[in-house]
Amino acid sequence: MSLVHLANFSAHIKNCTRLNISSTSVPFTRLHLQLSFLLYKEGFISSVQRGSNAGPDKTPAEVTPDNISSRRLWIGLKYRDNLSVIRNFSLVSKPNRKVHFTSTEIKALASGIPVGIVRPLQPAECMFIQTDESEILEVQEAAKKNLGGTVLCRVR
């Protein structure tokens, strides 16, 4: 997983929300799929669909080495009262400064306490953690599962 790709993803989503675009597409990768899934689960986006450069798939298509370059993940952005639901989307770990927390620190973070350089979690804010098994989880879920890991990004 690349933090650079994650930064590109967050910047792209922010740019789209500032232009009030209804749906956008990102390359079809595991990272993007995991993050979009979590954003959908937390209610930040309205839909996640597989598709190609042309648009979301009308009939499901298999991903093969022949079509991988044109496969995209289509994300439906959510707005409320003419304002985007995603107000901010920023990285916590940077490519040159990874933030790794133990399960105790994650629990503290989940309960709204500032840990190290990470500012406390605000109401209606989500933070995503990459566990040691390369699984991406929301901070509350990671705290429930008693897991530690790298703090990737925060969304509100």
Place this chain on the structure above:
Amino acid sequence: MGNRTLKYGGKSGILPKPRAIFKSNPIKPMTEQEKAHHASIEQGYADSVPLPVKKGFSFHRKVEPKKVVTVEERIRKTIDERTPKNVDTTQLKDEEIWKLKVGDIRREHLRTAYLKEYERLKKIDELEAKRAAEAKQAEQSKQEYEETEATKLTLPTIESYLQGPIMRQRTPTEQALLEHKRAFNRKSRELEVKESRAEQLLGLYHQASSFVTTEAQLEKAITEAFEIRLNKFNLSAMSVKDRLNGSKDSNVTLSENEDAILDAAHGQINRKPGLNVVRDTIDGELEKLKRQAEIAIHNNQY
């Protein structure tokens, strides 16, 4: 306050730890945990150390576990079996009767003490077992985490994408097909290059007939260019000049285009036999065709 109380933190009146009643022999066999703990303690004589020899003693390399004596057995051996039996109290003195009574009372007290201690130890064991089970359960529940029913029902599709690999790899058949395709493309490109080179070579060969190679030919060419066909020379010079300037004489362009079209249609190079014709001639294919055509014409005539 004297020094004697210092070991009790300077406090007097603290009773010493009660003596363990079942110290010499355990009342129940060791549990698995106790056995594991016992095994983890490094004790006994090392292999390199010889066992000591002492008259009347037997030494073991490893510490032998103590013999288990249950509470019932202990009561039977120390109380029941030692109770004086068939005593005729009428023949005894008052002191002896009193002693017997005192003995009975002491035995009863001992029995009660054994039973009470047994109950106490049992309670402690039960409490410890309960605590260990609770701690185990807590640790297990910490590890276990299950999603809610609502989450399970609403988000199965995207999660299923994340289960396996993102992309399906090519099957061996597809891979083989792709390799064939690539090889074909490479070879066809190579053939194209070779053919164009051959064509260029043939064009050069055709042009070679008009090349000036001897002095006499040079004289002749100069005379022809500057004295006999002066107009053609001027026309050529002008067309070269036009080309350099970027503009072209339409007549010249037209004739060039016509030549190119004719060449392409007949497979020729500068109105001379093209590569295919030459190849067929060399192979004898053209001759064969000609003969077949002649035979066909001959057959049709008769």
